[in-house]
Amino acid sequence: MLMARRASIYAIYRGDSFIDVGTLHELARRNKITVGTLLFKASPTYAQRTKYEGTVRVYKIGQCQ
Numbered sequence: 001m002l003m004a005r006r007a008s009i010y011a012i013y014r015g016d017s018f019i020d021v022g023t024l025h026e027l028a029r030r031n032k033i034t035v036g037t038l039l040f041k042a043s044p045t046y047a048q049r050t051k052y053e054g055t056v057r058v059y060k061i062g063q064c065q
Contacts, residue, residue: 006063010042013057021061 010027012019020027028035040046042058 009062011059
């Protein structure tokens with residue numbers, strides 16, 4: 001029996017401003033950004049290399065069924 005994968009939900013922010021919410025593929029399509037770029041912007045490495053103000057950050061906020 002195959003189990004369905006749960007899609008993770010992510011939110012995009014620029015500084016303190018909310019931009020969008022959805023799965024990685026939805027966000028990539030709507031914002032014309034690759035999934036790889038979104039994953040990098042969600043990483044701790046990106047957070048360390050950039051300043052908070054004015055940068056786009058991606059946060060994992062949960063899972064949908």
